[in-house]
Amino acid sequence: MKILQVNKMYSPDIGGVETVCQQYSELYAKNHDVTVLCVHKNFKLFGTSTVINNVKVIRCSSLGTFFSMPVSITFLFSFIYQFLKCDIVFIHLPFPLADLSFFLTRFFKRKVYLVWHSDIVKQGFLKKILSPILNHSVRNADRILVTSPKMLEFSESLKNVFHKCVVIPLSINALSIRNTVKDDKGLFDCYDWFDEPKPIDGLFFGRLCYYKGVNVLLDMLLAAKLKGLNPRVVIAGRGEFSDLVQNFIKKNNLTNVHFINRFLTEKEKYCLINKSKCFLFPSVEVSEAFGITQLEAMCLGVPVINTNLASGVPWVSLNNLTGLTVTPNDSVQLLEAFIELLKDEQKLNSFSLNAIERVNAEFDDSVIFKKLNLLIKE
Known part of the structure; x- marks a missing residue:
């Protein structure tokens, strides 16, 4: 079977959606012919x-990225060509250029799965302009994969197509x-405390962008001081x-x-x-649709402090079960x-055990990959 995966970018370009696209691609490549169609991150003629890893990756030429969307003329033609060659296509959204390409192939029938990572949030005006094309994708897809029940509950774009949607978490x-x-030898030797059992009270990592809430985290740290x-x-x-993080820490002598x-x-x-007692996940916008780093923390028994967003974030780590949830x-x-x-070691230990158990039961690759393999047999 020939499977086409469509996304903005692909490994080694870093991102949550890119990670998921790679997971799907490499899983299916074990038994099928898999091609990924994406775009170069920066200008490329x-x-x-x-x-x-046995996946053919086609990166189309790029005019650059505008409003978080890569622009590529050759992508349109490549999509049509690859679409006609495949049996099943997975389109990872939001990616308006892929929606437009799918619209152009509307007279050709293939099995199409949309992998719905998030609604378009920040570029609201773009969503309005492109709404006929975006709606075409939703109406004509065979299945829509969403990463959490919360996404179904709050997504404006999916409210009329619940019957097509299936929850398959990251x-x-x-x-x-x-x-x-x-084995952590040789890592972070610059910190004399790194050899202690749990020397880090709180850990935050990720892309330092508008929806991650790092500014809220900094305000919290100043208040703690x-x-x-x-x-x-x-x-x-x-x-x-x-720069904000670096300057804030220096200015306030944290x-x-x-x-x-x-x-x-x-x-x-x-x-x-x-090495951490808890994982800090203070995201502030629904652009944070899931938060796979929460799973990584929970997997190692580290409780999560997340935010009550209208997205999958508070569903991944559950309040008073695997951590605590606060207002964004x-x-x-x-x-x-x-x-x-x-201050509550008993609660920390309880949350830690619950976190490990939840990951094993709901979010391990062995659980989710079974669902993905069954999906393409429908």
Whole structure:
């Protein structure tokens, strides 16, 4: 069977959606012929074709990225050509260029699955302009894969197509992650406290962008200092808020806040989680549709403090079961939850066990991949 995966970008370009697209592609490539169609991240006059882990990856030429969407003329033609060659196509959304391409192939019948990562949130005006094309995708898809029940509950775009939707959460390889943290020698030797069992009170990492709530986290840390508290917190990542984080820490002399101004390797990420008492996930916008990093923390028994967004975020880590959930954009509540967890060792231990159990039962690759394999047999 020939399967086409369509997304904005693909590995080694980093992102949550790119990770999911790679998971799906490599899973199906074990038994099927899989091609990924995507676009170069930056301006590129010519497209390229490579093979990554038995997956053929076609990156189309690019005029650059505007309003978070890559623009490519050749993508339209490549999509039509690849669409006609395949048996099944997975389109990872939001990606308006893919919606337009799908519209252009409306006279040809193929089995089409939309992988609905999020509604278009930030570019509301673009959504209005493109609504006929976006609605075509929803109406004509055979199935729509959503990552959580919360997405179905709150998505404006999916409210009339519930009958097509199936919940298939994001997943992680729990065994692989747990094996990774068995050896952390040589990592973060610059910190003399790294050899302690759980030296990090709170950990935050990811893309430092508008919806991650890192500004709320910084306000919380300043409030903690004014209360005479000095928790050890590690913040890691890069993005539009990198300078804000660095300057804020320096200006307010937050000596126990350690900023790693880059993206972490997988091993670094998991080893830092394993050294943490809790994982801080203060996202403020529904652009944060799921939060797979919550799973990575839960997998290692680290409770999560997340926010009550109208998305899958509070469904992944459940309030008072695997962590605590607070109101978005509320640094006071965030601090209260942080203090509550750090002071209550019994609650920390209970949440830790529950988190491991929830990942094993609901979010491990072994569970989700069975669902994905059954899906294409329908």
